[in-house]
Amino acid sequence: MSSTPSTPSTTNPLTIVAPEGVLWFDCVREFDAPVAAVFDAHRDPEKIRQWLGPDGYEMDIERYDFTSGGGYRYIHRNPAGDEYAFRGVFHVVRENELAIQTFEFEAVPDVVAIEALSFQDLGGGRTRVSIHSVYPNQEARDGMTQSGMEDGMTQGYAKLDAVLAAGSATEEA
């Protein structure tokens, strides 16, 4: 690839659509990397640990079994040491294509969203990730979208750009 996705000036934008008064939000982000690499960075807990979450957070992954019928639990820890635990199960995972999973922030127990992540091969070594997330009630949806989610995702995906660029450089070496 001639592009250098870890350089900020080439960062692809994150688009979030979260209308008022609905239970869903959508996110779209493109990556300058092949779909297999982007999917693998969502599947491999060692890679997820390197990118998921806001800048400055550490991530402990208790479980990350990115397969149909599998599940996950991880803890984000901010620089002050505050911990935020998340868990879910995977309804379906299809390689390089789709994952549908539940999502629970354990501080708000039993309020469980469902997320569909689509991985689309754009050709030319580029990939689009689309997320459709649906919450059980308006308070939960609004709480999520107003929680600093956009900053956290933007920062996380910039780290993912770097993970993908490093993987590409390793393959080319």
Add this chain to the structure above:
Amino acid sequence: MSSTPSTPSTTNPLTIVAPEGVLWFDCVREFDAPVAAVFDAHRDPEKIRQWLGPDGYEMDIERYDFTSGGGYRYIHRNPAGDEYAFRGVFHVVRENELAIQTFEFEAVPDVVAIEALSFQDLGGGRTRVSIHSVYPNQEARDGMTQSGMEDGMTQGYAKLDAVLAAGSATEEA
């Protein structure tokens, strides 16, 4: 119990709330049986086979692991032999209290709802089951609520009344 829940005249009503233009619907149904019995009739595949689904349907259960992280797949077969397959995973199951699960009708692949079933002990050997079901889009929600769901659930819960009454009679015998 002095009541005879398998007698039609004592059937508790099914209440469905499904406003237009929202992704959710709610169902509430009370049962003249203790919460442990109602929960068990949702957990035990041998019991589920006796009540889930409309009158006249047969049910093949491929898997029914009603535990946190478990999953299910079953097939309903109508008298004409048409088959309808459903599958999902259980995000959480807490005995006599709560189940949160995904739900997919395989004829509409990758359109996955999330359902929260609450089991509430009303005292006096009575139980309320509340279901909050959320769909990823309006077409899917409307397709479900307009699919004969109310008749199917009403018939299924009448069968569940009979299963519970039979279980109660066995215990008393």
